Amino acid sequence: MSRYSWRARAWFGTVAALAGATLAAGAAFAEAKYGPGTSDKEIKVGQTIAHSGPASAYGRLGQAEAAYFKWLNEKKGGVNGRKINFISRDDAYQPSKAVENVRALVENDNVALIFGNLGTPINMAIRPYLNAKKVPLLFIAAGSSAFNDPKHFPYTMGWQPALNNEAAFYAKHLLKTTPNAKIGVLYQHDDFGKDLLNGLRQGLGDKADKLIVSAQSFQATDPTIDSQLVILKNAGVDTLFLFAYSKQAAQAISKLADLNWKPATFLHLGSASVGATLKPAGLQNSKGVMTAGFIKDPTDPKWADDETIKWYKAWGKENLPNADLTDTLYMAGVAYAMTLQHVLEKAGDDLTRENIMKQAANMKDYRNPFLLPEGRINTTPEDYAVITYMKLQRFNGESWDFID
Known part of the structure; x- marks a missing residue:
């Protein structure tokens, strides 16, 4: 036994x-x-x-x-x-x-x-x-x-x-803590990414068009998302939403470090894996990333x-x-x-x-x-x-x- x-x-x-x-x-x-x-x-x-x-x-x-x-x-x-x-x-x-x-x-x-x-x-x-x-x-x-x-x-x-509820959850926090944020969104160009983006807009209500200064999409098969992040940075974004799966989320967090750019960063909960996303991105690079928790983390003391x-x-x-x-x-x-x-x-x-x-x-x-x-x-x-x-x-x- x-x-x-x-x-x-x-x-x-x-x-x-x-x-x-x-x-x-x-x-x-x-x-x-x-x-x-x-x-x-x-x-x-x-x-x-x-x-x-x-x-x-x-x-x-x-x-x-x-x-x-x-x-x-x-x-x-x-x-x-x-x-x-x-x-x-x-x-x-x-x-x-x-x-x-x-x-x-x-x-x-x-x-x-x-x-x-x-x-x-x-x-x-x-x-x-x-x-x-x-x-x-x-x-x-x-x-x-x-x-x-x-x-x-x-x-x-x-x-x-639900994706729209998750994004609305972030919007509620943002309106309470940073009501004048300059929001940028990196999202996968399919139903998954669009649902998150729509949920964010719904959560922000009539302030959405003013607060979201740039939204950049990518295809799941794209080799990198570097150009989209450069556009978002140049738009003056100070609050970034990563509506992406683990591969592109890790690339994005790593690229933020390369750009020496430190916006408040929200990560889709399905990609908030230490092993699959944050380790490949670099644990120090990932410091400060926020997400919606609903499940225990086996690495957490x-x-x-x-x-x-x-x-x-x-x-x-x-x-x-x-x-x-x-x-x-x-x-x-x-x-x-x-x-x-x-x-x-x-x-x-x-x-x-x-x-x-x-x-x-x-x-x-x-x-x-x-x-x-x-x-x-x-x-x-x-x-x-x-x-x-x-x-x-x-x-x-x-x-x-x-x-x-």
């Missing part, structure tokens, strides 16, 4: 109790119901994600999820006695490839659901097909507000805070004695031996996987696609152990927002400090 096994078992039992993941005592289903991809032995879960290409850093989400489901199968017997058969395919962050992957997962691999896909353009491309087929598209790594639209797309649900983080570090050493565990993308992947586990446990022996989606849309005070202590997950059939609690934080060169 591994020296971590006893701790993992004890901790996981506590988490299950806190999450309400186990079925209520005495509850039983008269007859098991199975939909595509499910049986008394397994639940097939599909994924398309960028294991290569310009957003390949986010493939770590899929790696962590695969490792977690493997551990869950081996140590816990899966979910309600059924093994998770997790099939993750590479789309290289190309929507056309993602569509091809998803069709194969549904029509050839016969998966019960699609889970954890990265990116707004990817999920926009596959959403119509999956909703037409009534295949759950759950807990995607994309924060577009379009993914909280149960009226028109009842089979699609995000996970992280404030969580050193937290039981969840201690479990995660021990689990990671065993199950992701080659991973840099300071990269919060790995931890986020485990948090995503636990949320799906919670839903499947609630589904019990009714594993139809309809019931899986019903359980996802009816989470009540679910306490995912990786969220900040104040965070709870509550979804309803009318509101699919999963993560709603955020707190502003600033990088001190080693870890994040909350800003009151």
